[in-house]
Amino acid sequence: MAAQEQKIEFYNGPAGGWGALRSVTRALLAQDIPVKGAKTLLSANQPDGFDCPGCAWPDRNHASTFEFCENGVKAVAAEATARRAGPELFVQHTVAELAARSDFWLEDQGRLTHPMVYDAASDRYRPIEWDDAFALIARHLNALPDPNQAIFYTSGRASNEAAFLYQLFVREYGTNNFPDCSNMCHEPSGSGMRPQFGVGKGTVTLDDFERTDAIFIFGQNPGTNHPRMLGELRAAHKRGARIVSFNPLRERGLERFADPQDKREMVTMGATPISTHYFQLRIGGDLAAVKGMMKHLLERQDAGESLLDAAFIAEHTTGFEALAADLRAESWDVLEQESGLDRAQLRAAGDVYAAADSAIVCWGMGITQHAHSVATIQMLGNLLLMRGNVGRPGAGPCPVRGHSNVQGDRTMGIWEKPPAALLDRLAEVYGFEPPRENGMDTVEAIAAMRDGQGKVFFALGGNFAAATPDTYETWKGLRRCELTVHVATKLNRSHVVHGREALILPCLGRTEIDIQAAGPQGVTVEDSMSMVHISTGINPPASAQLLSEPAIVARLAEATIGHRSRTPWRWLVEDYARIRDHIEAVFADFKDFNRRVAVPGGFRLRNTASERVWATASKRAGFFTHPVPRDTPSHRARARFAGKGDTRVFTLLTTRSHDQYNTTIYGHDDRYRGVFGQRRVVFIHADDIRDIGLKNGDWVDLRTVWDDGQERRADRFKLVAYDIPRGNLAAYYPETNPLVPLSSVALNAGTPASKSIPVILVPHAAPEQGAEVDTARTPYAVGA
Amino acid sequence: MDAPDALAQAILRALADAPARDGGGVSLPRLGKQLGLGASSLMRELSRMGDATLGGVPGPGWVRVAQQDDRWVVHLEAAGRALLGTLPR
Numbered sequence: 001m002a003a004q005e006q007k008i009e010f011y012n013g014p015a016g017g018w019g020a021l022r023s024v025t026r027a028l029l030a031q032d033i034p035v036k037g038a039k040t041l042l043s044a045n046q047p048d049g050f051d052c053p054g055c056a057w058p059d060r061n062h063a064s065t066f067e068f069c070e071n072g073v074k075a076v077a078a079e080a081t082a083r084r085a086g087p088e089l090f091v092q093h094t095v096a097e098l099a100a101r102s103d104f105w106l107e108d109q110g111r112l113t114h115p116m117v118y119d120a121a122s123d124r125y126r127p128i129e130w131d132d133a134f135a136l137i138a139r140h141l142n143a144l145p146d147p148n149q150a151i152f153y154t155s156g157r158a159s160n161e162a163a164f165l166y167q168l169f170v171r172e173y174g175t176n177n178f179p180d181c182s183n184m185c186h187e188p189s190g191s192g193m194r195p196q197f198g199v200g201k202g203t204v205t206l207d208d209f210e211r212t213d214a215i216f217i218f219g220q221n222p223g224t225n226h227p228r229m230l231g232e233l234r235a236a237h238k239r240g241a242r243i244v245s246f247n248p249l250r251e252r253g254l255e256r257f258a259d260p261q262d263k264r265e266m267v268t269m270g271a272t273p274i275s276t277h278y279f280q281l282r283i284g285g286d287l288a289a290v291k292g293m294m295k296h297l298l299e300r301q302d303a304g305e306s307l308l309d310a311a312f313i314a315e316h317t318t319g320f321e322a323l324a325a326d327l328r329a330e331s332w333d334v335l336e337q338e339s340g341l342d343r344a345q346l347r348a349a350g351d352v353y354a355a356a357d358s359a360i361v362c363w364g365m366g367i368t369q370h371a372h373s374v375a376t377i378q379m380l381g382n383l384l385l386m387r388g389n390v391g392r393p394g395a396g397p398c399p400v401r402g403h404s405n406v407q408g409d410r411t412m413g414i415w416e417k418p419p420a421a422l423l424d425r426l427a428e429v430y431g432f433e434p435p436r437e438n439g440m441d442t443v444e445a446i447a448a449m450r451d452g453q454g455k456v457f458f459a460l461g462g463n464f465a466a467a468t469p470d471t472y473e474t475w476k477g478l479r480r481c482e483l484t485v486h487v488a489t490k491l492n493r494s495h496v497v498h499g500r501e502a503l504i505l506p507c508l509g510r511t512e513i514d515i516q517a518a519g520p521q522g523v524t525v526e527d528s529m530s531m532v533h534i535s536t537g538i539n540p541p542a543s544a545q546l547l548s549e550p551a552i553v554a555r556l557a558e559a560t561i562g563h564r565s566r567t568p569w570r571w572l573v574e575d576y577a578r579i580r581d582h583i584e585a586v587f588a589d590f591k592d593f594n595r596r597v598a599v600p601g602g603f604r605l606r607n608t609a610s611e612r613v614w615a616t617a618s619k620r621a622g623f624f625t626h627p628v629p630r631d632t633p634s635h636r637a638r639a640r641f642a643g644k645g646d647t648r649v650f651t652l653l654t655t656r657s658h659d660q661y662n663t664t665i666y667g668h669d670d671r672y673r674g675v676f677g678q679r680r681v682v683f684i685h686a687d688d689i690r691d692i693g694l695k696n697g698d699w700v701d702l703r704t705v706w707d708d709g710q711e712r713r714a715d716r717f718k719l720v721a722y723d724i725p726r727g728n729l730a731a732y733y734p735e736t737n738p739l740v741p742l743s744s745v746a747l748n749a750g751t752p753a754s755k756s757i758p759v760i761l762v763p764h765a766a767p768e769q770g771a772e773v774d775t776a777r778t779p780y781a782v783g784a
Numbered sequence: 785m786d787a788p789d790a791l792a793q794a795i796l797r798a799l800a801d802a803p804a805r806d807g808g809g810v811s812l813p814r815l816g817k818q819l820g821l822g823a824s825s826l827m828r829e830l831s832r833m834g835d836a837t838l839g840g841v842p843g844p845g846w847v848r849v850a851q852q853d854d855r856w857v858v859h860l861e862a863a864g865r866a867l868l869g870t871l872p873r
Contacts, residue, residue, distance in 0.1 A: 032851075049824030513831050515839025520828075538827035540836030540843075 004668055004677035008697070008720055011674045014271035015223040015230060017258030019671055020070040023659075027074045027666060030108075031081035048600075051525050051535035053079060053157055053510045054661060056401035057226040058527040060206055069227045074659075074666045078490070079509040080539060083110025085491050090116060090125040099496040103466060103734065104665040106491045112506035113543035118498055125495075125504060130547065133503050134559035140456050140483040140501070141560050147174030147435070151445045151454045154180040154414045155461030156403025157510070159523030159535070161579040162549035163405075163412040164586075165572065166460055169557035171423075172432050172565050176439030177454075178416045181462060181662075182406055183442035188368045188749035189399035190410070192377030196622045198615030201407060203396035203607050204360055205529050206232065211394035214242040214356035216349075217275075218286050218380065219366020219755070223253010223672055224658045226400055230257045234272045242352050245275040247366065248283045248340075248653065249683065249730055250723035252672035277352060282340025283651045283728045284756045286367055287376040288628045289339040290383055292346030295327045297354055297386060302328075307354045309388030316612060317385055319623035326625045338628050340725050353383065358394030365402070366653070369755035371633065373746040375626035382623050390621065391612035401528040403662065404510075408526030411605070412583070416441050425586050431566055441750045442468060443742055449477030457499065458485045460549060461507075465494040466663040469740035469752035470712070487552055489542075492663070493734075507549050512537040514548045518575035521548070524597055526605065533602030550576060633744060637705035637758030648692060649705055650684075653755040654733035654740070663734055670732075675720065682761075683722035683730040692761060696721045699764040702731070704739045704757055712739050716764050729759065788846070788867065791829050794819055796846060796868045799860035809857035812849065830858060 013019050054075040089109055095118065098106065115133045116125035128136075141150055152170045154163060170178065182190075190200030197203070209215070209232045222229040234257050237243055245254040255278070258271040265271060281289050301307050313320050332343050339346065353359055361380050367373055381390075381397060389395035401407050413422055416439035423434040440448055448454035450473055457464075457478060464486075468474040478484055481499030488495070489509045495502070508514055514521045514537055522536035547555070554569040562569065572578050577594050584593040589605050596603040608614070614621050629635075634651045641647045657679060659667035669676045673683070682700065689696055698719050704712035714736050724730060733754065744753040788796065798818055802810045810818075816826045832838065835845035846864030850857055860868075 048828075049822075513828060513838055515841075536824070536828070538824050538831060540831045540834060540838065544837035544840070 006677035008681075009674050009676060011252065011672055014256040014258040015253040015672060016070070016227070016260055017269075017271065018266065020260050023669075023671065024070055024073045027077050030667070031077045032083065033077055033080060048536055050510050050537050051404060051533065052076065053404055055226045055228075056156070056404050056406060056528040057228045058206055058529045058531050059228075060231070071224070071227050071661055075661055075664075076511055078107070078664065078666060079111075079511050081110050083108070084113050084542065085109040085111060086113040086543075087116070087127045089491075094123040095125065095496050095498070096123055098491070102665075103493050103663065104668070106493065106496070107664060109491050111489055111509075111542035112491060112504060114545050115506060116504045118502035120500070125502075128503070130555070133505060134555050136501070136503065137456075137458070137483065137485055137556060138559040141173065144455060148177060148439070149454060150175055150456040151177045151179060151440060151449065151458070153442075153445070153457070153459040153462060153464055154178060154409055155459070156181045156401075156406030156409060157461050158409055158549055159405060159525060160408045160412050160532070160583065161523050161576050162460065162553055163409040163414050164579060164583050165550055165553040165557070165569075167413040168426065168430065168567060169553055169561070171426060171434040172430070172557070172561050172567065174435055176416055176418055176435050176437065177445065178414050178439055179442035179445040180409060180414050181403055181467065182410055183416075183750060184467060184752060185365055185402050185406070186368055186399055187441075187751045188373035188746045189363075189377055191749040192374040193381065193397065193399075195616060196378055196381045196624060197390065197397070197609040198613070198621075199607055199609045200410075201530055201607060202398045202528065203390060203610040204398045205604070208360060208394050208396060209236060212236065212241055212356075212358045212360045213394065214244065214352055214359040216353070216359060216361045217243065217245045217247075217254065218361065218363040219247065219368075220362055220364030220400055221247065221249075221251045221253055221366075221655070222400070223251060223257070224656055225364065225402070227253075229400065230274065231259065233257070233274050234259060237272055237274060237276070242276045242356060243274055244277040244279070244349055244352055246279045246281050246286060246289060248280055248725055248728050249655075250278075250280065254278065277349065279341055279345055279349060280723070280725055282338070282725050283653050284370050284372070284629070284632060284634070285339035285341070287372060287379050287626065288335045289341055289346060289349070290376070290379040291327065291330060291628060292332070292335040292339060292341070292343065293350035293353060294379075294383055294386060295330055295332070295335065296347045296350035298324055298327050300354065308386050312388030313385070316614065317621045317623055318618050319625065323382055323623040323625045330628070334628055334630070338630065353387070358392065359384065359387070359389045360394070360396060360398050362398040362400050364400050366755055368746065368749075368751055369753055371744065371747055371753045371756065372626070372629040373751065374748045375624070375629070378624040379626060385621055385623060391610050396610065399528070404527070405525040407528060407530070408524070408532070411526055411587070422586070429582075429585050443745055443750050443752060446470070446474050446477050446742060449481055452480060455482045456485075457481045457483070459494065460487050460553070463492040463494050463663040465497040466492065466734040466737070469737055469744070469754060470742040471734070471738040473742050487549060505552055506543065506546050507552060508537070508541055508546045510535055510537060511539050512541045512546070513539065516548070516551070516574050516576070521576045523550070523576060524580070524602070530605040530607055531602055532597060532605060534597050548573075550579065632756065633706070633753070634756055634758045636707070640705065641760075647760055648688075648727075649758050649760055650688070650727055650729045652682075652702065652729040652731060652736065652739065652757040652759045654736045654757070655730050657732050660732070673722070678718070679732050680717045680735060681720045681731065682717040683720050683724055685724055685726045685728070686721040688726055689719055689721060694719060694763060700761040701764045702736065702739055702759045703762060704741060704759055706741045706744070706758070708741065708743065710741075712741065714738050788833075788871070791825075792833055792846070793871060795829060795833065796860065796864050796871075799847065799858060800865065800868055809850070809852070809859040812856040812858055815858050833864070
């Protein structure tokens with residue numbers, strides 16, 4: 001790829017629109033895919049087609065026509081690329097050379113074609129036969145004195161069938177060590193909602209979006225992360241629904257959207273507003289903001305209005321009086337100070353909520369990746385419960401999930417804390433005693449590897465080395481392993497940060513035809529609204545050597561525990577309908593699975609909370625009372641520096657660019673934020689730049705303020721003046737992941753608190769006059 | 785694919801009957817429209833009729849989907865033409 005011009009240029013257009021079409025064209029050409037006719041190859045979510053491997057936002061009509069999504073096209077184009085990362089690539093480059101390349105470059109080499117094993121003598125990967133690869137893994141696993149020394153990671157792209165077999169294999173092997181990408185994203189949603197509503201999933205469907213009066217969006221940027229959600233928001237706005245956004249950053253996707261499939265909007269260069277109200281609160285100020293809204297509602301109620309659903313509260317909930325007492329006692333000054341919004345704004349948001357006959361509350365990782373995220377999510381739940389906005393049309397909680405099957409994988413039992421009922425059922429159906437003790441989540445797994453307690457790391461997809469916090473601690477851990485194994489479609493950072501022995505196992509992508517003994521196979525996925533549907537590939541595999549993920553798991557299981565397992569591994573993967581029969585045998589919600597999933601569009605899993613059946617200990621929905629957090633790492637860091645010179649502590653959130661999906665970097669632009677050709681930027685309020693004595697465009701190093709004596713830094717970021725509250729910063733991950741301490745996690749969920757990192761800025765010498773600074777290619781911090 | 789199913793036969797005939805333009809091929813969208821096929825169904829069938837190895841078995845190589853300038857074009861290959869000659873009209 002030719003060097004791209006680096007510039008910061010305000011973007012005045014809407015989300016979507018012609019900019020999205022131009023971006024898609026560039027993405028296709030970058031993968032050597034002709035634009036004309038590409039729709040045929042890349043159309044996701046069609047009748048008997050494949051499910052988009054991107055986000056988990058549901059499809060309005062899974063059996064209908066192509067629904068445009070810029071990021072979906074990028075994801076599919078990246079998989080359908082004509083480029084190949086075959087054995088010759090690994091002949092040309094040592095692993096040390098590959099490790100010096102950027103994440104973008106690694107993935108840009110194309111699809112992996114052969115299973116590869118690391119050869120320490122030459123520092124190169126070389127081809128290995130599949131059977132030899134499985135034998136190598138089995139040898140390592142069976143040599144461990146304790147199965148809990150093995151760690152089995154799962155990406156949210158793994159299908160239900162692969163995930164089911166995987167959890168079965170790993171539990172038969174003897175551990176519950178299932179760190180997964182849920183641990184890094186929506187774990188707090190489940191942790192907050194299960195005791196509150198009895199389910200760990202959202203209750204709404206797309207039909208509710210059609211019927212709701214108001215949509216509240218907290219800590220989410222759908223324009224970049226769930227572009228198809230903009231279609232729902234646009235339609236809601238057009239019919240008069242109120243859309244209220246809470247976000248520290250001004251995000252174009254929350255402001256206005258031009259639907260590329262709307263000819264009138266495209267021809268007239270028009271757009272539809274999205275948010276009717278936009279509140280730029282302080283990073284981590286959501287709990288205080290919601291509490292302010294609720295306090296306002298209660299004050300109006302106490303003044304004689306009838307705003308709360310008293311009948312619902314009496315019949316369906318517990319804990320309201322304690323919450324009400326807490327709200328009445330809460331100080332407006334504290335709420336204003338901690339939310340960053342004044343009471344007029346908090347009252348205005350509360351008034352919108354009070355005026356809506358029905359309301360949906362959405363949230364993303366801007367809520368979940370904080371120390372107090374579980375409490376914040378329960379506050380969002382409280383807000384809904386106050387007016388009975390759960391379990392009726394147009395109302396309910398909507399945690400918007402990231403990867404396409406992250407919710408399904410958890411449903412299938414990819415969970416380090418498995419419910420006893422699941423283990424009992426596995427024991428009953430398969431005749432073995434599953435391990436009963438909880439396994440390790442992602443952060444615990446990193447610590448175990450770093451400390452020498454985790455010795456074999458197996459990843460079913462994903463890019464663990466780039467996705468995780470405290471990058472160099474994670475890398476230490478991976479390098480300390482006796483064996484690391486990655487199932488993948490493309491080369492990534494995790495393949496070059498490896499254990500003493502290492503394997504890369506290339507697998508089929510979701511767009512590709514999967515042929516097993518019984519013929520072509522489809523796999524199933526569950527979207528963010530609990531819809532389960534089938535996905536069947538349409539393109540030839542990138543290589544004849546690729547195996548499907550279910551086949552890889554089954555053959556690994558056979559090699560490792562085949563001598564003692566009664567599970568017919570090979571037989572199961574001959575026909576995935578057999579795996580679905582086994583899923584049905586274990587999970588009651590999947591009754592008649594094969595028949596129901598054969599219906600175009602699939603089916604919705606039962607969600608008891610949406611029926612106002614509360615599967616909680618009290619058999620009621622729960623109001624939970626939490627104080628406004630005033631002792632967070634940022635509070636403590638600011639206190640540490642108070643009165644000690646001019647050093648200012650900022651709170652940094654890590655975020656994606658628009659040319660990025662999770663750790664996959666498709667390009668170097670962040671169009672809606674006006675960043676082009678670069679990634680090492682930090683967004684900051686213009687007045688803060690002035691106050692630290694620097695200028696817009698100056699360079700800084702970022703250093704975490706933490707109390708464990710360890711230096712965490714990410715160097716050489718360009719200051720970009722942006723519409724963000726004072727004292728707050730934003731920058732892209734994975735470049736800023738080294739700044740996230742491993743011990744900085746969500747309480748009661750363990751999710752890395754990547755959205756609230758206390759940092760200081762240190763001026764970095766500007767590059768010499770005329771020198772080209774390739775900020776796009778520099779991986780992670782200087783000195784990595 | 786050992787023997788062509790009805791859909792494969794229809795595709796082979798459509799390609800054989802196509803006017804000699806596009807370098808002897810038919811553009812992908814046009815072929816789908818002509819056969820009344822959705823994109824997923826058409827692409828999956830073409831994948832099975834090409835020479836790609838699926839499930840460890842080399843494909844029959846009856847057709848080829850190729851990039852031609854800035855678009856996708858489906859070509860009838862010699863194997864497909866020969867097969868077509870053996871099929872009843």
